[in-house]
Amino acid sequence: MLKKELSINETYQPATIEEKLYSLWEEKGFFKPALDSKKQPYCIVIPPPNVTGTLHMGHALNATLQDILIRWKRMLGYDALWIPGTDHAGIATQNVVERQLLSEGVDRYTIGRDAFLERVWQWKENCGGRIIDQLKRIGASCDWSRLRFTMDEGLSKAVREVFLRLFDEGLIYRDLRLINWCPRCHTALSDLEVEHEELEGKLYYIKYPFKDDPSQFITVATTRPETMLGDTAVAVNPEDKRYKNLVGNTIILPLINREIPIIADSAVDMEFGTGAVKVTPAHDFNDAEMAQRHNLPYVCVIDEEGKMTDEAGQYKALDRYEARKKIIDDLTEAGLLDKVEKHKHSVGHCYRCKTVIEPFQTVQWYVKIKPLAEQALMVVEEGRIRFIPDGWVNNYYAWMRDIKDWCISRQLWWGHRIPVWYCAKCKTADGREHGDLIEIRFYKPFIVNGKEIWSGTYNELRKLGITKREIEQRAKMLRIPKEIKPFAGRDEVKHCRECGSEELIQDPDVLDTWFSSALWPFSTLGWPDEAEDLKRFYPTNVLVTGFDIIFFWVARMIMMGLKFMKEVPFRDVYIHALIRDSKGQKMSKSKGNVIDPIVMVEKYGADAFRFTLAAFAAQGRDIKFSEERVEGYRHFINKIWNAMKFIMSFQHLRTEESITVDDMKSFKDKWILSRLSETIDETNKALEAYRFNDAANTVYQFLWHEFCDWYIELSKVVLYSESDEAKDTINCLFYVFETVLKLLHPFMPFVTEEIWFNILGKTESIMISSYPGSDSIKKDEESLKKMRYIMDAVTGIRSIRGELNIAPSITLDVYIKSLSSEAEGILHEGNQFILKLARAKNLTIGKDIVRQKGSAISVKKDFEIYIPVKGLIDIEQEKKRLLKELQKMDQEISFLNKKLMNEDFIKNAPQDVVNKDKEKYEELLIKSDKIKENVSVLEEIIN
Numbered sequence: 001m002l003k004k005e006l007s008i009n010e011t012y013q014p015a016t017i018e019e020k021l022y023s024l025w026e027e028k029g030f031f032k033p034a035l036d037s038k039k040q041p042y043c044i045v046i047p048p049p050n051v052t053g054t055l056h057m058g059h060a061l062n063a064t065l066q067d068i069l070i071r072w073k074r075m076l077g078y079d080a081l082w083i084p085g086t087d088h089a090g091i092a093t094q095n096v097v098e099r100q101l102l103s104e105g106v107d108r109y110t111i112g113r114d115a116f117l118e119r120v121w122q123w124k125e126n127c128g129g130r131i132i133d134q135l136k137r138i139g140a141s142c143d144w145s146r147l148r149f150t151m152d153e154g155l156s157k158a159v160r161e162v163f164l165r166l167f168d169e170g171l172i173y174r175d176l177r178l179i180n181w182c183p184r185c186h187t188a189l190s191d192l193e194v195e196h197e198e199l200e201g202k203l204y205y206i207k208y209p210f211k212d213d214p215s216q217f218i219t220v221a222t223t224r225p226e227t228m229l230g231d232t233a234v235a236v237n238p239e240d241k242r243y244k245n246l247v248g249n250t251i252i253l254p255l256i257n258r259e260i261p262i263i264a265d266s267a268v269d270m271e272f273g274t275g276a277v278k279v280t281p282a283h284d285f286n287d288a289e290m291a292q293r294h295n296l297p298y299v300c301v302i303d304e305e306g307k308m309t310d311e312a313g314q315y316k317a318l319d320r321y322e323a324r325k326k327i328i329d330d331l332t333e334a335g336l337l338d339k340v341e342k343h344k345h346s347v348g349h350c351y352r353c354k355t356v357i358e359p360f361q362t363v364q365w366y367v368k369i370k371p372l373a374e375q376a377l378m379v380v381e382e383g384r385i386r387f388i389p390d391g392w393v394n395n396y397y398a399w400m401r402d403i404k405d406w407c408i409s410r411q412l413w414w415g416h417r418i419p420v421w422y423c424a425k426c427k428t429a430d431g432r433e434h435g436d437l438i439e440i441r442f443y444k445p446f447i448v449n450g451k452e453i454w455s456g457t458y459n460e461l462r463k464l465g466i467t468k469r470e471i472e473q474r475a476k477m478l479r480i481p482k483e484i485k486p487f488a489g490r491d492e493v494k495h496c497r498e499c500g501s502e503e504l505i506q507d508p509d510v511l512d513t514w515f516s517s518a519l520w521p522f523s524t525l526g527w528p529d530e531a532e533d534l535k536r537f538y539p540t541n542v543l544v545t546g547f548d549i550i551f552f553w554v555a556r557m558i559m560m561g562l563k564f565m566k567e568v569p570f571r572d573v574y575i576h577a578l579i580r581d582s583k584g585q586k587m588s589k590s591k592g593n594v595i596d597p598i599v600m601v602e603k604y605g606a607d608a609f610r611f612t613l614a615a616f617a618a619q620g621r622d623i624k625f626s627e628e629r630v631e632g633y634r635h636f637i638n639k640i641w642n643a644m645k646f647i648m649s650f651q652h653l654r655t656e657e658s659i660t661v662d663d664m665k666s667f668k669d670k671w672i673l674s675r676l677s678e679t680i681d682e683t684n685k686a687l688e689a690y691r692f693n694d695a696a697n698t699v700y701q702f703l704w705h706e707f708c709d710w711y712i713e714l715s716k717v718v719l720y721s722e723s724d725e726a727k728d729t730i731n732c733l734f735y736v737f738e739t740v741l742k743l744l745h746p747f748m749p750f751v752t753e754e755i756w757f758n759i760l761g762k763t764e765s766i767m768i769s770s771y772p773g774s775d776s777i778k779k780d781e782e783s784l785k786k787m788r789y790i791m792d793a794v795t796g797i798r799s800i801r802g803e804l805n806i807a808p809s810i811t812l813d814v815y816i817k818s819l820s821s822e823a824e825g826i827l828h829e830g831n832q833f834i835l836k837l838a839r840a841k842n843l844t845i846g847k848d849i850v851r852q853k854g855s856a857i858s859v860k861k862d863f864e865i866y867i868p869v870k871g872l873i874d875i876e877q878e879k880k881r882l883l884k885e886l887q888k889m890d891q892e893i894s895f896l897n898k899k900l901m902n903e904d905f906i907k908n909a910p911q912d913v914v915n916k917d918k919e920k921y922e923e924l925l926i927k928s929d930k931i932k933e934n935v936s937v938l939e940e941i942i943n
Contacts, residue, residue, distance in 0.1 A: 008648065008759060012641040014605030018750045022136055025753075030767055031082070031141045035536065039079035043537035044070055045521050046082065046142065047545050047553070048150060050089035051128030052096045055135065057579040057587065057625065058546060060597035063140050064613045065576060065692055066544045071141055071746035072687055075771035081537055083524045084135070084142035086128060088151045090415040090513040091185055091352045097123050097414075109443030113413050113473055120414045124149075134598055138606045139749045141767070146533075148524045150516040151416065158523035159416045159516050160490050162564060167420070167488040171368045172408070174482045178281075178288045179407055181360035182350040183306030183320075186476075187411040188364050190512065191404070192552055194348040194357055203273060203343035204328065207336045208234055211250040211259060218243070218251060218262065219338050221273025223345055224283075225331070226324040229256055229312045230301040233279040235290060238264040240275050254336045255327065256313055263294050283359050302358055304477065320358070363482050365409035365418060365509070372559040373403045385558065385568050388690050389620040392547060392575045399551050406556075408512045411477070415510030420486040421493040424458045425501035434484050435459035438505065443476035458505065468503065478508050518556035521569035538565060542572040542690075550575070574690045576617060582626035600630055607748035608634040614696040614747050636704060637751050640744075643708050644755050647733050650719070656731040661778045666718075666725045668833070669732045670783035672711045675702060676736050677777035683743055684773070699743050707736060710791065717836045739772050789823060789862070790830040796858035796865040797838035803934055804856060805881065806872050811841035815866040817849035823862035854941035856934065870941050879938045886931045889924055896921040 025031065033041070044066050049059055066082060074080040094108075097120050101107055108116040135142070148155060166172040180189040204225045207217035220234055231253050236243035247264045267290060268277055281291035282298040291298065301312040308315045308323045315323045331337040348357045377400045379385050380393060387393040409418060424435030435458040445452040448464045456464075461471055486507065487493050495502060519527070521543075525534040539561070545554060554573055561569030580586055581593040600609045611633045616623040656663075661673045679702040686695035715733055718725045738760065745752040745766050756766035797814055806812070814834075818824035827834070827845045835843050851857060855866040869875075896917055899905055906914060 008645055012605075012637050012751055012754070014607065014750060015602070017754050018137075018139075018606055021750055021753050022139065025141065025765065025767065026144065028765065030765060031143045032145060033079045033081040033143065033537075035532070036079055039077060041536050042070075042073040042078035042080045043525075043540040044082045044542055044544070045524055045540055046084050047543070047549075048085040048087040048148075048517065048520065049131045050092050051086050051124050051131075051149075052089055052092045053131060055131050055138075055597050057595055057597055059131065059135075060138060060609070061576055061579055061613045061617065061623070062544055062546070063135055063138060064610045065574070065617060067138075067140050067610075067749075068614060068692060068695075068746040069542065069544070069687070071749060071767060072771060074141075074767065075742065075745065075769060076773075077770065079536075081146070081533075082140075082142045083146050083148065084132065084140070084144060085148035085150070085520070085524060086131070087513065087517060088124070088149065088415060090410060090412050090510060091187065092513075093120060093123070094412050094414040095185065095352055108413065109476065112444070116413055137598060137601055138610060141749070146524070150513075150520075154526065155516060155519070155523045156416060157490075158519050158527055159511065160419050161528045162519060162560065163419055163511070163515075164488050164490055165564070166367060171371065172365060173368065174363055174365055174486070176361060176363045176482050178285055178359050178361050179364055180348065180357045181304065181362070182353065182355055182357055183304065184353045184355035185350060185412070186304055188360075188362065188407055188409060189350060189357060190407050193351045195351045195354075196346045196348050198344055199347045201343050201345050201347070203341045205274065205338035205340070206254065206278075206331060207338055208251045208254060209336075211252055214252065217336075218246060218276050219274045220276045220278045222278055223343060224324070225327050226308070226315075226320050227280045227283040227301065228253070228278055228327070229308070229315065230280045230282050230299040231258075231260055231278045232281060232291065232296045232299055233260050233263045233294065234276055235263050235265045235268050235279050236276050237268040237270045238266060240268075240270045242275060254334065255330055263290075263296075265290050265293065282361050285359055288359075288361075298361060300361060302360070304360065306358060363480065364407050365507075367406040367408055369403050369406050369559070372563055373400050373555075375562045376400060376555060376558040379558065379562065379568050385570065386572050388572060388574045391620060392550065392573075395547075396550055396555065400555060406512075408515050409507075409509040410512055411508075412510050415513065416516055418507040418509050418511060419490070420488045420507045421504040422480055422484050422486050422507070423496035423499060423501055424462075424503040424505060426485070426496060426498050428483070433459060435462070435503065437481050437484065439479040440471060440475050441477040442474040444474055446470070446474070458503075462503075468505070472505065472508075475508050478505070480505075480507075514552050514556055517553055518560045519564075521557055521561055522565050527564070538569075539567050540570045542574055543570045544574045544576060546578070547575050572690070577620070577622045579623045579625050582624055582628075584622070584624050595625060595627070600627070604630045604634045605637070605750070607637055607751050610749075611636070611696060611700075611747050614692045615700070617692040617696075619691065636700065637748070639704055639708055640751060640755075643703075643712060643737065644759065646712060647737050648759065650730045650733065653727070653730050654734050655727060656735075659728075659731050659735050661780045661783075664728050664732065666728060667783040667786045667829070668711065668714045668718075669725075669728050670780040671787040672707065672732060672736055673777055674779040674781075674784050675706055676739060677779045679740070680743065680772040680776065684771075687746075696747055699740065699747070703740050703744065707740065710787075711736070713837055714833055717833055721832075739777075742766060742769055742772055786826045786830065789826045790833055792860045793827060793830075793834050793863070793865065794837045796860055797834075797840065797867065800856040800858055800865070800867050800869075801839075803930060804869055804873060804937075805878060806869070808839065810872055811839050812867055812872070813842045814838065814840045814844070815849045815852075815855070816843070816845045817851075817864045817866065818845060818847050819862050819864070821847075827863065854937060856937050869937065875938050875941055879935060879942070882931050882935050882938070886928065886935070889928050889931070893921065893924050893928065896924070 046066065047062060070080050070082040098108055163172065180191065180194050182189055201223050203221050203223055205219050205221050206225065206228065207219050210216045218234060222228060234251060236247065246262050249262045250259050251262060253260050267286065279287045279290055279296060281288045281296055282300040283302060299311050301309050302320050303309050306320050308318045308320065310316055312323065315326060318326065328337065349355065350357055380396060387396060422434065422438065424433065424438065426434050438458040440458060440461065441455040445454045446466055453464065487497055493504060496504060521540050522534060522538055525531060525538050527534055543554065557569045561567065585591060585593060587594045597609065608630050612630045616625065661670050664670045664673065679698055682698045683695045686698060715729045718729045741752045741756055749767065753766050756762050793816060797812065816827055818827060824845060824847060831843050834840065851866045852868050854870050855868045858865040900917060900921060
């Protein structure tokens, strides 16, 4: 058969191809939905990455899986839309810009709120788009014309609308309560934004003297002696016999000399410390609950900066940790420190700046969450939303059933400003103006008559000639009593709705970042306007995200979607795994094991990197990522490229674009078409079930091991022998290769497009071609059976060659004893393939074949293979090699046997380690038996 030489690159070069192809896709508008009413809509909204960062492995995995789904559905004929976007990421972005300012020797307070916000917007414009460019590098086929940002005008409008509606319904309210406070970021944090870390601390045992007899004490244990200055009681458990007679007594708070009571409360742990605990309502959440039960006062001794307040007496203005040291010294000197013990305890840190948080009592904005959570629970229970893997649904239930009201205000400057205003001229019931009650602290003082003004009430400041605008610009902290009624508005409120005054103050706080993110599935589609996108694509189909934001984001999107759209925001929630390093460790900069996705793309190409992520993405199992696997899939691309070059050399002889199993005469052609049919079916089913790894591995196994390793080699037998089958074989080669390229495209978009469009010369992009359907090709069971016999025979012969170290250049005499007439007939029909693929010079098949002395044997289900090895190898040398290998193997078997018999190992080792050792042990036993068989064959010849 005459091959044709073509000018195709020797190897695939991703660096010169990927950018060119991506630009072509964008230029042609392939990422945009057709908005064709005849097509079924399919929509994904991207979890918006923060504008602070660059692409990390989690982003890369998340985006790759979404892109696989969107390309697959697009090719299946859906009107597919993947909406991209970024998140303003309030506290994270503010921290980044604050660090920039710090490097310049200034801070946000030095330059002021307006100038600071200009700097943040500048950061967003200059650096915030970096991750978008990187998403394009890995092939993300988002509709970039619909790119959204959580603070663009459309989304800001949605945020104000949601706030106002919830406010008007009484579901948003202000309250004074204890909140997690970051002294570094100067903002409230929700419980979810606090990271708890187990630290080695100390437990201080402090004596509290009795009022009536100062020589007697009750001793309490605490990890935070600096907060004792705010104690308003000491509590014991009512069941604790040690303290039963002490309840109701008055004791003296050391160093402050304030009288406080001993109370009884069942929340006290009798086993902790001495069983007596200090009660500090203003600085501990559990103590605050106890204070409510016993009507105890709150005494705040640590302020917003983490410094001691006036209430701390002589320790005023000290940093909380400096105060701790001085308090310990003073207690020691007074003889009131009983002892100090080492003590491990969980300490809460700000999730962004890692500062230890401080429980702090402030007025904040909250969403009354239970009314929203009830329906969000119901839709998951009813199956209207699925979690995949379904194990995550229990985490969702547990959190939603014990949900607390959501603190949505943050004392930041970057974010959606809370759309409420307060009137300074309205009066309270007792006749006082609100302006006399609103207290303001500044980050930069006003100079009035040569005097620095750092704080004051609103009315005092206005009387000093400071304008309303100036007050708003320099306000660092506003204390607005919760009884002052706010006015909410979609746009700026300029006049008081009660008295008409223009003396209005906008709330300085911004909304929690997750408030705007919770609206993402419908705000990105144009809500609150009646947008066409919203009508067509809501609800979206699937959300692909990480487990760590099920509560931060997923649950809140469900609640908001149901509240404002009266429909779930998505049907499926696919929770992808965590990417770890090759040893299973979490990636972190401190460990030095972080892998940059773009480095992988530059080194191996986007396709190899994407395929690695997909092949690893097994449900419910963390990913152990290794660069070696990326390199391995780069070899897979080379394999595809080489297959393409071989096939393309026969392009001039192709006669048919489309073929069927019935068109084919040879069982080898019917077989590969039948296997293609099964591969199409398995791939579609795996993608439908979000089993990305199964889909990727199904295509990989078929393309490499069946199409390249078997069918192409079988084809060579026909094509190089001038067989009558050549025409069918060429048509079949092209048809199967083109079909499998389409199967592979969602995983490897670039190499498949390059081959399809630029080498095969198709008139349209592969990404808008039709994805193979599971019923598109008929299966032929007979050909599948025949090829199983042929493959068994070839692999049996190859195994003997490999096990006995017979050189590839040596051709073999092969005898096959058939155990059934069917097997004999099939082996005869395929004898030319067995001879070529197994490098045999003679092949004898029959029922009456007798094994010759010194023949290696391979036993199959319906036949046995015999190969005489005398004269093919150095018998003595080979026997020595096998015995040496057997000795080494026996040592490994003995070691693993002892390990697996050790009950402590079985009980304490991780299950995957135990399973791995068991599998290895079984494999070694099988290999050992095989070596012993081969040694027996060699001894047979020697003797």
